[in-house]
Amino acid sequence: MSKMRREIQLTSYIPQIVGHLEGLADAVDRKTAFDVLAEYQSRARRDTGAQVNSAYVATSNDSTYAQAIAAAREANPDLQHFLSEIQPSDGYTYVAVAVEYAAVNEFGGHGRIGDGALTNAVESQRAAFEAARARLLEMAAKESL
Amino acid sequence: MSLSSTTILSWIYSRLSNNVALAGLIGGVSPRIYVDVAPEGTLFPYILITPLVPSMPAYLVGGRAAAYDGIYLVRGVHQTMSYADPLLTIAQQIKSTLHGQYDFDNKINGCVLEQEFAFAELINSTNYRHLGGRFRVTTQEIV
Numbered sequence: 346m347s348k349m350r351r352e353i354q355l356t357s358y359i360p361q362i363v364g365h366l367e368g369l370a371d372a373v374d375r376k377t378a379f380d381v382l383a384e385y386q387s388r389a390r391r392d393t394g395a396q397v398n399s400a401y402v403a404t405s406n407d408s409t410y411a412q413a414i415a416a417a418r419e420a421n422p423d424l425q426h427f428l429s430e431i432q433p434s435d436g437y438t439y440v441a442v443a444v445e446y447a448a449v450n451e452f453g454g455h456g457r458i459g460d461g462a463l464t465n466a467v468e469s470q471r472a473a474f475e476a477a478r479a480r481l482l483e484m485a486a487k488e489s490l
Numbered sequence: 491m492s493l494s495s496t497t498i499l500s501w502i503y504s505r506l507s508n509n510v511a512l513a514g515l516i517g518g519v520s521p522r523i524y525v526d527v528a529p530e531g532t533l534f535p536y537i538l539i540t541p542l543v544p545s546m547p548a549y550l551v552g553g554r555a556a557a558y559d560g561i562y563l564v565r566g567v568h569q570t571m572s573y574a575d576p577l578l579t580i581a582q583q584i585k586s587t588l589h590g591q592y593d594f595d596n597k598i599n600g601c602v603l604e605q606e607f608a609f610a611e612l613i614n615s616t617n618y619r620h621l622g623g624r625f626r627v628t629t630q631e632i633v
Contacts, residue, residue, distance in 0.1 A: 453540045461542030
Protein backbone atom coordinates (compact mmCIF):
# COMPACT_ATOMS: atom_id res chain seq x y z
CA MET A 346 0.00 0.00 0.00
CA SER A 347 1.55 3.22 -1.08
CA LYS A 348 1.71 6.13 1.22
CA MET A 349 0.05 9.28 0.04
CA ARG A 350 1.06 12.60 1.34
CA ARG A 351 -1.46 15.35 1.35
CA GLU A 352 -0.67 18.96 1.80
CA ILE A 353 -3.10 21.68 2.43
CA GLN A 354 -1.95 25.14 1.68
CA LEU A 355 -3.58 27.86 3.74
CA THR A 356 -3.60 31.27 2.20
CA SER A 357 -4.27 34.29 4.31
CA TYR A 358 -5.93 37.14 2.52
CA ILE A 359 -5.82 39.33 5.61
CA PRO A 360 -2.81 41.40 4.44
CA GLN A 361 -4.53 42.13 1.13
CA ILE A 362 -7.78 43.03 2.89
CA VAL A 363 -5.96 45.28 5.36
CA GLY A 364 -3.99 46.89 2.53
CA HIS A 365 -7.18 47.47 0.54
CA LEU A 366 -8.95 49.03 3.53
CA GLU A 367 -5.95 51.18 4.41
CA GLY A 368 -5.96 52.48 0.86
CA LEU A 369 -9.65 53.32 1.12
CA ALA A 370 -9.15 54.96 4.53
CA ASP A 371 -6.35 57.10 3.09
CA ALA A 372 -8.64 58.11 0.23
CA VAL A 373 -11.38 59.10 2.70
CA ASP A 374 -8.90 61.13 4.79
CA ARG A 375 -7.55 62.83 1.69
CA LYS A 376 -10.95 63.72 0.27
CA THR A 377 -12.05 65.06 3.67
CA ALA A 378 -8.90 67.17 3.97
CA PHE A 379 -9.41 68.77 0.56
CA ASP A 380 -13.09 69.36 1.31
CA VAL A 381 -12.10 71.05 4.59
CA LEU A 382 -9.55 73.14 2.70
CA ALA A 383 -12.14 74.27 0.15
CA GLU A 384 -14.65 75.11 2.89
CA TYR A 385 -12.02 77.08 4.79
CA GLN A 386 -11.09 79.04 1.69
CA SER A 387 -14.72 79.95 1.10
CA ARG A 388 -15.38 80.93 4.75
CA ALA A 389 -12.22 82.66 5.99
CA ARG A 390 -11.62 86.40 6.01
CA ARG A 391 -10.21 87.64 2.75
CA ASP A 392 -8.20 90.83 2.65
CA THR A 393 -5.31 90.35 0.27
CA GLY A 394 -6.12 86.65 -0.12
CA ALA A 395 -2.72 85.58 1.21
CA GLN A 396 -4.19 83.84 4.25
CA VAL A 397 -6.73 81.69 2.38
CA ASN A 398 -4.25 80.93 -0.38
CA SER A 399 -1.63 79.82 2.14
CA ALA A 400 -3.88 77.01 3.40
CA TYR A 401 -2.63 73.57 2.37
CA VAL A 402 -3.03 69.83 2.84
CA ALA A 403 -0.12 67.70 4.05
CA THR A 404 0.18 63.94 4.42
CA SER A 405 3.25 61.82 5.16
CA ASN A 406 3.62 61.31 1.37
CA ASP A 407 2.85 64.64 -0.18
CA SER A 408 1.84 68.22 0.44
CA THR A 409 0.39 71.21 -1.39
CA TYR A 410 2.54 73.57 0.72
CA ALA A 411 4.72 74.82 -2.16
CA GLN A 412 1.74 75.69 -4.37
CA ALA A 413 -0.02 77.36 -1.41
CA ILE A 414 2.99 79.54 -0.61
CA ALA A 415 3.35 80.53 -4.26
CA ALA A 416 -0.32 81.51 -4.40
CA ALA A 417 -0.06 83.43 -1.11
CA ARG A 418 3.01 85.34 -2.36
CA GLU A 419 1.15 86.20 -5.54
CA ALA A 420 -1.79 87.50 -3.50
CA ASN A 421 0.45 89.61 -1.28
CA PRO A 422 4.03 90.07 -2.53
CA ASP A 423 4.85 92.12 0.60
CA LEU A 424 4.37 89.11 2.85
CA GLN A 425 7.83 87.77 3.69
CA HIS A 426 7.35 85.32 6.50
CA PHE A 427 5.51 82.02 6.24
CA LEU A 428 5.22 79.28 8.84
CA SER A 429 7.28 76.19 8.07
CA GLU A 430 5.71 73.13 6.49
CA ILE A 431 4.10 70.52 8.72
CA GLN A 432 5.62 67.04 8.39
CA PRO A 433 2.87 64.57 9.34
CA SER A 434 3.61 61.10 10.66
CA ASP A 435 2.24 58.05 8.81
CA GLY A 436 -1.54 57.93 8.89
CA TYR A 437 -2.02 61.61 9.62
CA THR A 438 -3.44 64.23 7.29
CA TYR A 439 -3.31 67.93 8.13
CA VAL A 440 -5.05 71.00 6.84
CA ALA A 441 -2.89 73.94 7.86
CA VAL A 442 -2.57 77.65 7.21
CA ALA A 443 0.93 79.02 6.66
CA VAL A 444 0.53 82.61 7.83
CA GLU A 445 0.94 83.42 11.51
CA TYR A 446 -1.93 85.89 11.73
CA ALA A 447 -4.43 83.19 10.71
CA ALA A 448 -4.56 82.09 14.36
CA VAL A 449 -5.87 85.41 15.65
CA ASN A 450 -8.37 85.55 12.79
CA GLU A 451 -9.55 82.05 13.70
CA PHE A 452 -9.75 82.36 17.50
CA GLY A 453 -10.02 86.10 18.01
CA GLY A 454 -7.73 88.09 20.25
CA HIS A 455 -7.54 91.15 22.41
CA GLY A 456 -9.47 93.60 20.26
CA ARG A 457 -10.13 91.21 17.41
CA ILE A 458 -13.15 88.97 16.75
CA GLY A 459 -12.44 85.39 15.68
CA ASP A 460 -14.31 83.93 12.72
CA GLY A 461 -13.72 80.23 13.51
CA ALA A 462 -13.42 79.58 9.77
CA LEU A 463 -11.24 76.46 10.06
CA THR A 464 -13.26 75.06 12.98
CA ASN A 465 -16.45 75.54 10.96
CA ALA A 466 -14.85 73.97 7.89
CA VAL A 467 -13.90 70.88 9.91
CA GLU A 468 -17.35 70.61 11.48
CA SER A 469 -19.04 70.96 8.08
CA GLN A 470 -17.26 67.78 6.92
CA ARG A 471 -17.56 65.79 10.16
CA ALA A 472 -20.81 63.95 9.32
CA ALA A 473 -19.65 62.87 5.85
CA PHE A 474 -16.27 61.78 7.23
CA GLU A 475 -17.80 59.75 10.06
CA ALA A 476 -20.29 58.13 7.67
CA ALA A 477 -17.48 57.14 5.28
CA ARG A 478 -15.41 55.73 8.15
CA ALA A 479 -18.43 53.77 9.39
CA ARG A 480 -18.86 52.23 5.92
CA LEU A 481 -15.20 51.21 5.95
CA LEU A 482 -15.63 49.53 9.32
CA GLU A 483 -18.65 47.63 7.97
CA MET A 484 -16.59 46.51 4.97
CA ALA A 485 -13.79 45.41 7.27
CA ALA A 486 -16.22 43.42 9.38
CA LYS A 487 -17.73 41.70 6.32
CA GLU A 488 -14.39 40.93 4.69
CA SER A 489 -12.98 39.44 7.88
CA LEU A 490 -15.82 36.85 8.10
CA MET B 491 -27.27 84.37 16.41
CA SER B 492 -29.82 81.57 16.61
CA LEU B 493 -32.04 80.72 19.57
CA SER B 494 -29.83 77.79 20.50
CA SER B 495 -26.63 79.85 20.40
CA THR B 496 -28.27 82.53 22.56
CA THR B 497 -29.28 79.81 25.01
CA ILE B 498 -25.72 78.46 25.10
CA LEU B 499 -24.18 81.90 25.57
CA SER B 500 -26.61 82.77 28.40
CA TRP B 501 -25.84 79.47 30.12
CA ILE B 502 -22.06 79.90 29.85
CA TYR B 503 -22.27 83.49 31.07
CA SER B 504 -24.52 82.52 33.96
CA ARG B 505 -22.28 79.63 35.04
CA LEU B 506 -19.14 81.78 34.96
CA SER B 507 -20.62 84.86 36.60
CA ASN B 508 -22.01 82.76 39.48
CA ASN B 509 -18.61 81.24 40.24
CA VAL B 510 -17.44 82.93 43.42
CA ALA B 511 -13.83 81.87 42.97
CA LEU B 512 -13.78 83.52 39.55
CA ALA B 513 -15.56 86.68 40.61
CA GLY B 514 -12.66 87.88 42.73
CA LEU B 515 -10.33 87.63 39.75
CA ILE B 516 -12.48 89.27 37.10
CA GLY B 517 -14.30 92.14 38.75
CA GLY B 518 -16.59 90.84 41.48
CA VAL B 519 -20.27 91.74 41.14
CA SER B 520 -19.80 93.07 37.61
CA PRO B 521 -17.61 90.34 36.19
CA ARG B 522 -15.55 91.14 33.13
CA ILE B 523 -16.98 88.45 30.84
CA TYR B 524 -17.42 89.37 27.19
CA VAL B 525 -18.56 87.76 23.97
CA ASP B 526 -16.41 88.15 20.83
CA VAL B 527 -14.41 91.16 21.99
CA ALA B 528 -13.89 93.18 25.19
CA PRO B 529 -14.81 96.88 25.22
CA GLU B 530 -11.91 99.25 24.76
CA GLY B 531 -10.19 100.13 28.02
CA THR B 532 -11.35 96.98 29.83
CA LEU B 533 -9.23 96.09 32.83
CA PHE B 534 -7.26 92.86 32.86
CA PRO B 535 -7.73 90.00 33.32
CA TYR B 536 -11.07 89.24 31.73
CA ILE B 537 -12.90 86.29 30.21
CA LEU B 538 -13.61 86.16 26.50
CA ILE B 539 -16.20 83.84 24.95
CA THR B 540 -15.86 83.19 21.22
CA PRO B 541 -18.66 81.25 19.51
CA LEU B 542 -16.45 79.41 17.00
CA VAL B 543 -19.42 77.38 15.76
CA PRO B 544 -22.47 79.07 17.30
CA SER B 545 -24.93 76.27 16.57
CA MET B 546 -25.32 73.34 14.19
CA PRO B 547 -27.81 70.46 14.04
CA ALA B 548 -26.38 67.54 16.00
CA TYR B 549 -29.14 64.93 15.96
CA LEU B 550 -31.71 64.71 13.23
CA VAL B 551 -35.00 62.91 13.70
CA GLY B 552 -37.13 62.63 10.56
CA GLY B 553 -35.21 65.44 8.91
CA ARG B 554 -35.75 67.72 11.88
CA ALA B 555 -33.03 68.81 14.29
CA ALA B 556 -33.66 67.41 17.76
CA ALA B 557 -30.53 68.90 19.26
CA TYR B 558 -27.84 71.39 18.40
CA ASP B 559 -24.12 71.46 19.02
CA GLY B 560 -22.07 74.60 19.49
CA ILE B 561 -18.31 75.01 19.88
CA TYR B 562 -17.30 77.81 22.21
CA LEU B 563 -13.84 79.03 23.03
CA VAL B 564 -13.76 80.31 26.62
CA ARG B 565 -10.53 81.78 27.95
CA GLY B 566 -9.04 84.19 30.38
CA VAL B 567 -7.14 87.06 28.77
CA HIS B 568 -4.41 88.94 30.59
CA GLN B 569 -1.83 91.56 29.73
CA THR B 570 1.20 89.55 30.70
CA MET B 571 3.99 87.33 29.35
CA SER B 572 3.06 84.42 31.58
CA TYR B 573 0.40 81.74 31.75
CA ALA B 574 0.84 81.59 35.52
CA ASP B 575 -1.64 83.03 38.02
CA PRO B 576 -4.05 84.69 37.83
CA LEU B 577 -4.51 83.26 34.33
CA LEU B 578 -3.93 79.67 35.41
CA THR B 579 -6.54 79.87 38.17
CA ILE B 580 -9.02 81.50 35.80
CA ALA B 581 -8.50 78.70 33.25
CA GLN B 582 -8.90 76.03 35.94
CA GLN B 583 -12.10 77.66 37.16
CA ILE B 584 -13.48 77.93 33.62
CA LYS B 585 -12.85 74.20 33.16
CA SER B 586 -14.38 73.14 36.48
CA THR B 587 -17.40 75.41 35.91
CA LEU B 588 -18.24 74.14 32.43
CA HIS B 589 -16.73 70.72 31.76
CA GLY B 590 -19.05 67.77 32.38
CA GLN B 591 -21.98 70.00 33.30
CA TYR B 592 -25.60 69.80 32.13
CA ASP B 593 -28.71 71.82 32.91
CA PHE B 594 -31.90 70.32 31.51
CA ASP B 595 -34.02 73.12 32.99
CA ASN B 596 -32.18 75.54 30.72
CA LYS B 597 -32.12 73.10 27.77
CA ILE B 598 -28.43 72.32 28.06
CA ASN B 599 -27.87 68.61 27.46
CA GLY B 600 -24.18 68.73 28.20
CA CYS B 601 -20.89 70.56 27.94
CA VAL B 602 -17.48 68.96 27.50
CA LEU B 603 -13.98 70.34 27.20
CA GLU B 604 -12.65 69.20 23.82
CA GLN B 605 -9.27 70.89 23.89
CA GLU B 606 -7.30 73.13 26.19
CA PHE B 607 -6.31 76.44 24.67
CA ALA B 608 -3.21 78.61 25.15
CA PHE B 609 -2.47 81.54 22.90
CA ALA B 610 0.08 84.36 22.87
CA GLU B 611 -0.38 87.76 21.27
CA LEU B 612 2.04 90.62 20.80
CA ILE B 613 0.33 93.86 19.82
CA ASN B 614 2.37 97.08 19.58
CA SER B 615 5.07 95.66 21.88
CA THR B 616 2.49 94.65 24.49
CA ASN B 617 2.15 90.99 25.44
CA TYR B 618 -1.15 89.24 26.03
CA ARG B 619 -1.83 85.66 27.01
CA HIS B 620 -5.00 83.63 26.64
CA LEU B 621 -5.65 80.44 28.59
CA GLY B 622 -8.80 78.33 28.68
CA GLY B 623 -10.49 75.73 26.56
CA ARG B 624 -12.67 74.83 23.61
CA PHE B 625 -16.01 73.43 24.75
CA ARG B 626 -18.69 71.53 22.86
CA VAL B 627 -22.15 72.34 24.20
CA THR B 628 -25.29 70.44 23.19
CA THR B 629 -28.74 71.99 23.53
CA GLN B 630 -32.21 70.54 23.22
CA GLU B 631 -34.37 71.75 20.38
CA ILE B 632 -35.38 75.35 21.00
CA VAL B 633 -38.78 76.31 19.60
